[in-house]
Amino acid sequence: MRKIALVFAATVSVLVLLFSYRTSTHSGALATAPQNRAPAGSSVPSAPSGTNPPSGTSSTPTGTSGTPTGTYDGGAADTRYGPVQVEITYTAGRITAARTLRTPSESGRDIEINNAAVPTLIQETLQAQSAHIDTVSGATYTSEGYAESLQSAIDAAHG
Structure with a gap:
C-alpha cells in the first residue's frame, strides 16, 4: 500500500511540473520590434500594427480604360486574435504594392508571427494579383483575415 501511495505522489508531481513548464521562448524585446515589414521590392512601407486608419477607400480616379489605379483599403477582418486590415495600390490595373494597416498585436x-507571415502574404499578393493566396503555416488566422481584407480592397478597386 505504501508503494502505491509513493508511485501516485510521484506521478502527480511529474504532471504538475509538466503542466507548469513554459514552452514559449520569446523575450520582452519582441514587443518593441517593428510590427510589419514590406518585402524587398514593395514600394509601400508597412504601418505599425495597432493603428486604426479609417475603413473604406482612399483612391485616385480610375484610368480612362476602366482599369483601377490608386490606393484602396480593405475592410478590417476580425480574427480570433484581432483585426487584420490590408491596403493595396493598383497601377494600370495591377496590384503593385500591398501593406497591412492592422494586425493582431496583443502579445509578443x-x-x-505577423513579422514572419506578413511579408510572405504581401509577396503572394503581388504574384497572384488576387486574394487567392496560400495560407502561411503557423499564421492561419492572420492569413485568413489578410485574404478577407485583401478581397475587400480588390472589390473596392473594381467598384
Missing part, C-alpha cells in the same frame, strides 16, 4: 507572440 502575435508580433513574432
